[in-house]
Amino acid sequence: MAEADYAPLFQHGPDRTDYERLGDGGVVRERWRGRDWLIVPRETLADLAAEAFARSAHLLRPSHLAQLRAILDDPDSGDNDRSVARALLHNAVIAAAGALPLCQDTGTAVVIGEKGEQVLTGGEDVAAFSDGIARTYATRNLRFSQLAPLSLYEERNTGSNLPAQIEIAAGPGSDYRLLFVAKGGGSANKTFLFQQNTALLSPERLRAFLAEKVATLGAAACPPYHLALVIGGLSAEQTLKTVKLANCRALDNLPESGDASGRAFRDRALEAEVLAITRELGIGAQFGGKYFCHDVRVIRLPRHAGSLPVGLGVSCSADRQTAAKITAEGVFLERLEAHPERFLPELDECVAPAVPIDLTQPMEGIRRQLATLPVGTRLSLTGPLVVARDKAHAALSERLAAGGTLPDYLRDHPVYYAGPAKTPDGMVSGAFGPTTASRMDGYMETFLAAGVWPISLGKGNRSAAVADACARHGGFYLGTIGGAAAAIARDHIRSVETLDMEELGMEAVRRIEVVDLPAFLVIDDKGRDFYRDRAPTAA
Template identity: 35%
Template sequence: MSDRITQAHLVDSIAEALQYISYYHPPDFITAMADAYNAEQSPSAKAAIAQILINSRMCATGHRPICQDTGVANVFVEVGVEARTDWTRPMQDMIDDAVRRAWLLETNPLRASVVVDPLDTRRNSGDNTPAMVQTELVAGNSVHVTVSSKGGGSENKTQFAVLNPSASVADWVVDRVAQMGAGWCPPGILGIGVGGSVDKAMAMAKASLNEAIDITYLRARGPQNRIEEMRLDILDRINALGIGAQGLGGITTALDVKIATFPTHAASMPVALIPNCAATRHIDFMLTGDGPATFAPPDLSLWPEIEGQGPIGRHISLDDLTDDVLASLTPGETLLLSGKLYTGRDAAHKRMVETLRAGGELPVDLRDRALYYVGPVDAIPGEVIGPAGPTTSTRMDKFTEEVLAATGLKLMIGKAERGAEAIDAIRRHGAVYLIAVGGAAYLVSQAIKAARVVAYGDLGMESIREFTVEDMPVTVAVDTKGNSIHETGPRQWART
């Protein structure tokens, strides 16, 4: 019989695991991304994968977050029915203690993204609690814990349907991925839950994302059942869509497809689809009573050597954004930005538009300036700013026309595609939309040489900041004529 598994064992282990996955990708993910990099034929997609891998290695050595969206803590706990514990508190309370400790660690603070009261004030909890917890009683005398951090961009692309029993799950998944766009930051993993009930299908899909990437082994060995056949079929069909890394067009959109099933009602076929982004973060461990879990760092030799790691692209001054300069930018072109830009995402846009509608003046002058959709991680000593990668731009689409018309803003920087309404506004106002690579937040932050909050400080990570940047790498996504790389790129690389 094992010794007691204490509250401290559980809390200490989860807190350490959350810190660990904030800066270490799982080894299988690094290997899969390296394979994708070596195989990629699209120059734009290959450059994006290179940034993700370079960023990943920088985070592994610097112990700073892979992505500015350090995610919501998802913790899966399987408690053996014979496990001896000294627990006297609810599981949620113990895990929230671990999350609080991990997010507020002074040497590597993580970005608090959880808001309480989602229907009203949406006040930030400040410490990323509460965690999303799933608990199950299983056979045995140990406790198995899987810890993951799930970002909002990929979570927001979750799909669900109750299909007819005769429908094709594969067809539905491929169609949904084709419609999802690039907001989930591919390449990543797709988790699919089939059967059970509505909630069971979602839970299975989420849990399947924590399984090891094994599709290369499966393809070499050959499928041995219907689920394995479906995994290969769905993966091949999705990659044939040509969406590619960051939606720029390429041969790899998904690295693996996971499918979990459960018995269901004869009249139903619930299907949940949850993507995991290029900031895939998870680890599992077992507690047996001999102390908290320990985690060994991955071998740095896992990361591939990438040639030409210095900044490459056309130099653009953000302090001289003339109409001629803007008109000369073409979709797919790589730029290196230098000068001053402002930051602002959902909450800041909402407040700016409310101010404009009320006839007020904005606290910053955006005329002929650039606005970066970002909510950075807080800096630690020696840093100007913490990891500062882009957020999904489509959430700003409904504000774009009013902001461009009222302010004279020239450049917007985010990630993923823009909707038709926003593209039309960009074209009418002669503006340009650029993308930074989602999943390369620490790399991007190295280009930021100065940062200060200039407005809406009460919004925390969503406040408006002024950045001074030097050679910040971006890609032109929508030009002044409304041409979008997220439309032309996938079309070019689609394989029918």
């Protein structure tokens, strides 16, 4: 192609990010052969990454907090929408103190950058950013979540939260532009690619397709979501990377129309239509209502004539992205909200009272009480819970299959699906929010049939097979608010002790004592499912 025919795929408008200058970072500008060169010390890159991930673990963007406050101010919001929004704002206030992170899943560290060709760093940028990331995860109360494969089947936690995903592209000029993202497993698992074809490109077919796919997202990744849809792409990889960037609001200033060059653009009209669809699903901000999504981005990309990839993804309530730049003027980091309390209303809202559930009573007594309540009932849990998640379930399933002796804790107490972050000095617990319950769905039939954990607590919706198993074996599934890990730790957990499988680290089996932990009855012993009853297409 002739040079005159080239046009950038992503034609960004002005950068409107509110940056804070961190200092000069030892950056030096030198002129050589008529051009200005920016010399950036390796340690400056490490320090910037360390600071970016430290801040994003505890602070959110003001725009995101304003959207949560808007839920409280909307007269059409239901009690459950308001309850979740208020809990997430309360959680943000606690996390902003700097001890407990916003979410127990402090995420995979992602760095996406564009390095001007006149920026000189010595060429070890990935190693430098990794050093800064490892420093933050080692010294803050964050969680190590990355598993190294020792063989095809055996894994071990790396103990550093490395490796990180780091992608640096070349660009013109003498600026270094960066985006730091902490992406938790729950929202990452709600990223999808659909290989479609030209037949999808009619208004009716496209809207029906998007409505169907959006409904399948469910509540497991802690809504309200920022939702991104990408239609087209020159490869599957490009489509999904564009989903990630759109979820970070890094593509907000794209043009709003296409042209013959194939440039990417936002479709504001379809964004409004999809947002309206999300309002009607009935899932709401986790437990019913209209605020399933804060907003929607729809990005249209060029494509090969024989391929139409469609990407879908979300950013959850732990909406952790921070833009940065290094220029001749110094090192700059996006300004996050240090005082989220300004978004909370002065007075507590009146919401429907919760039904108290005494977890100190025998399991049969708890089940009898839950059996009298309709799904959707707001609960308040006080007493002991056993904490276990993926690897513990796998190990216990092997014991059960081998006919081994099972510990009493499997039958004496409900199970809470969770894996905590590190415990700050002077506190009982680290951030300790729920993990995605559906990851344990494959164990439910076998466990319930054996009398193991007839009551489970987690976040999000579950499969029809779980509801059927609960009906057959008298089980219950309770949901608690996802995205409020700091608040759960500080306000509701009174003790934590390790019971079993200490070698699993954050996935070890624990016993915790909770007080007034908020929850909802999602699936009962008749197989009734709160999410399927409210929104059949979202089950």
